[in-house]
Amino acid sequence: MLVLATALLCGVVVAQYGRRGRSYRGDEIRTARELAQSSVPTPEWKNDPEFENDVFTFARIRYTSSFRHGGRGDWTTDIPDSDLNLSYRLQQMTALKVDPNGKVIQLTDKELFNFPWIYIVEPGGLEFEEEEIPILRSYLLNGGFLMADDFWGEREWENFEEEMKRVFPDRDFRELELDHPLYQCVFPIDAKYQIPNVYTGTRSHDTGVTWERYDAREVHHRVLLDDKKRIMVIACHNTDNGDGWEWEGDNEYYFRNFSERAAYPLGINIIFYAMTH
Numbered sequence: 001m002l003v004l005a006t007a008l009l010c011g012v013v014v015a016q017y018g019r020r021g022r023s024y025r026g027d028e029i030r031t032a033r034e035l036a037q038s039s040v041p042t043p044e045w046k047n048d049p050e051f052e053n054d055v056f057t058f059a060r061i062r063y064t065s066s067f068r069h070g071g072r073g074d075w076t077t078d079i080p081d082s083d084l085n086l087s088y089r090l091q092q093m094t095a096l097k098v099d100p101n102g103k104v105i106q107l108t109d110k111e112l113f114n115f116p117w118i119y120i121v122e123p124g125g126l127e128f129e130e131e132e133i134p135i136l137r138s139y140l141l142n143g144g145f146l147m148a149d150d151f152w153g154e155r156e157w158e159n160f161e162e163e164m165k166r167v168f169p170d171r172d173f174r175e176l177e178l179d180h181p182l183y184q185c186v187f188p189i190d191a192k193y194q195i196p197n198v199y200t201g202t203r204s205h206d207t208g209v210t211w212e213r214y215d216a217r218e219v220h221h222r223v224l225l226d227d228k229k230r231i232m233v234i235a236c237h238n239t240d241n242g243d244g245w246e247w248e249g250d251n252e253y254y255f256r257n258f259s260e261r262a263a264y265p266l267g268i269n270i271i272f273y274a275m276t277h
Contacts, residue, residue, distance in 0.1 A: 031101040031103055043088040046100065047098075056087075056116075056271065057099035058083045058086065058087045058099070058102035059104075059105055059115035059117065059118045060075065060083055060102065060103070060105070060120075060121070061075065061104075061106065062075050062105065063106075063107070063120065063123075064127050065125040073122050073123065073125020073126050077122050077242060078242035078243060081245070081247075082242040082246035084100070085248055086245040086267050089264050090272075093186070093264075094186060094272055106132075107128075107132040107135050108131060108132060112139055113139060115144075116144060117146075117275065118144065119146075119148075120149070121148075121149055123151050123156070124151035124152070124153075124155070124156025125156075128163050128166060128167070137167050140224075140232040140233065141232070144232070145231065145232060145233075146234075147234050147270055148233065149236045149240070150242050150243070152211070152212045152216040153212075153215045153238070173222040173233075174223060175220060175221070175223075176221045176223045176234065181273070182231070182273040185269055185273045185276070186268050187269055189266060192220070193262035194211060194217075194239050195239045195241055195243065195258045197240050198247040200212065201243070201253075201254045201257070202250075202251060205253055212240075216238040217238070219239045220236075221234060221235070221236055222234070223235070236266070241262075241267055243263075244258045244263020244267075248260075248264075
């Protein structure tokens with residue numbers, strides 16, 4: 001991880017203090033950058049205009065929450081900083097050209113199929129609308145990739161698994177083994193590290209606790225495969241990569257132990273793998 005550490009230290013470390021807990025609603029949201037206008041400054045960059053339509057875009061899904069299993073489900077969690085910070089690090093650390101204006105879309109949006117990678121945060125309270133199910137199925141079977149992140153404990157897992165069963169009744173999640181190429185495609189990853197939320201993480205130096213619930217101590221990376229064994233969905237359960245991206249500049253302990261060590265390498269590897277396989 002020495003190369004990653006050096007690059008992150010030499011790059012823009014976004015200091016973010018005192019502005020959290022915002023919950024934003026409204027169908028007018030189109031880009032993460034729009035939300036960042038009233039935020040602490042986030043990294044900015046430009047691509048060659050000739051290639052502005054040939055870039056990777058962080059596409060966050062706006063969804064409905066039901067909380068029927070008592071799980072969380074807020075699609076706005078960590079926005080916009082997590083999306084923009086990871087996008088910046090991705091273009092900094094790989095050869096991928098990355099859109100500096102990550103998008104917020106719905107599964108029913110006609111633009112969905114323009115984005116090969118989509119992100120759902122806190123799916124513990126997710127509930128797909130009936131019209132979304134065939135669209136998501138078609139998107140994934142036709143080469144799309146979904147990353148689900150930041151949900152904890154068995155009840156929240158059960159909710160997400162049930163929702164994905166509505167999409168693929170005949171497919172089951174399986175644990176992704178550490179010898180899979182995804183864990184080596186950019187940075188070598190030798191363990192499924194647990195990234196806590198920033199509050200738990202900053203106290204973990206004293207408490208040793210990195211989990212949010214008593215039944216969430218073990219991190220899982222579970223996947224759904226298509227008929228050609230391509231990963232369509234990766235579910236990062238009992239871990240919070242989004243906070244690792246969002247809060248990278250909050251304090252050095254959290255950055256060193258969770259953002260730099262785990263959240264960025266995994267996020268970058270997942271996207272790079274999805275875009276090249």
